[in-house]
Amino acid sequence: MSRQHFDTLDFKILEMLSNNARKPFLEIARETNVSGAAIHQRIQKLTSSGIIRGFETIIDPPSVGYETCAYIGFILNDPTKFDEVVERLKAIPEVVDCHFTTGSYDVFAKIFAHNNAHLLEVIHKKLRLGIGRTETLISFKEVFKRPIPILHENME
């Protein structure tokens, strides 16, 4: 489904649900002056069409044992290595985000680790073997993190 199939109701639903996945459907219904069943059907459609990817509980990483956050850039010496790098990254559960990029790096990933020692161990033992070069950016403070803004103008 592409974005031109949006209407104002879909937009309002996404806007309300974006930062509160547990907002009751009936509450959305009251604020939009439609029935609860209509909201229910819309959300089902938004989910089955892939616009809503899922409902996630945001958990504080340090509280569950992840004191270190880092980004790793890969500079590959061989274009055929892309898939190999991705496979390795997928196999590491602490890798939460992975992109193919243009610019300084070919592949770019975000990773959590228990501490700096654990991070370095993962990089040395699992990521830096015959695929080229890596560069690591260690975060010493997550200044902020928020969802993408849902803007009406983007959808007309």
Place this chain on the structure above:
Amino acid sequence: MSRQHFDTLDFKILEMLSNNARKPFLEIARETNVSGAAIHQRIQKLTSSGIIRGFETIIDPPSVGYETCAYIGFILNDPTKFDEVVERLKAIPEVVDCHFTTGSYDVFAKIFAHNNAHLLEVIHKKLRLGIGRTETLISFKEVFKRPIPILHENME
């Protein structure tokens, strides 16, 4: 609250809620053999203590008008500029993530934009004025994205 206050029930709740923020409390209760009220109380405590940061609906960025995703690294020429950069980044709703980092960059941010032209406009007009140098990594494919793993061993 620090992590040593966790017990197995908290862990199971976080594990179940992590990838499904709308999972009914009573369903969690049945799967853990405790009452719904106990789950309710636990989730309140996890939320008020900051371990659960919130419940977010994950929305497909291209579906809502964000075709371009990029990372921007800032190399500052003056340490007092940290706060200025953060203020500028906060003022741009499309910036979803911002870190202080060690390594190639001082500040590192993730941004969504309508398209490449829009991205470059934001970088030129709002980010690159007298704060040092920036480098941009444009993602041409998000290979995967997932939540941090909730592992029992991390919490004992």
Place this chain on the structure above:
DNA sequence: ATTGAAATCAGTGATCC
């Protein structure tokens, strides 16, 4: 998209380990 109805759920307070 709505109605209406059944099943299920969230949240509260008294009570009991």
Place this chain on the structure above:
DNA sequence: GGATCACTGATTTCAAT
């Protein structure tokens, strides 16, 4: 302190329109 039970009001979900 933390879980349970019992209960009320709210919510989800479905079929029919």
